[in-house]
Amino acid sequence: MTCEQKRKPQKARIRRKEKQKTPRKNIKMRDREIAEKARDERAWMDTTGRS
DSSP states (O other), rough: HHHHHHHHHHHHHHHHHHHOOOOHHHHHHHHHHHHHHHHHHHHHHHHOOOO
């Protein structure tokens, strides 16, 4: 029981740290990647539609 009680707060702390670590740059990069993927998908759909 003591081990389980000790583990839970550590996990919560780690999650909080991860949230704090993610800076705005990473979010911007992620958005850019998503936009690129969407563009690629659209282009692929266009090519398949034409052919």
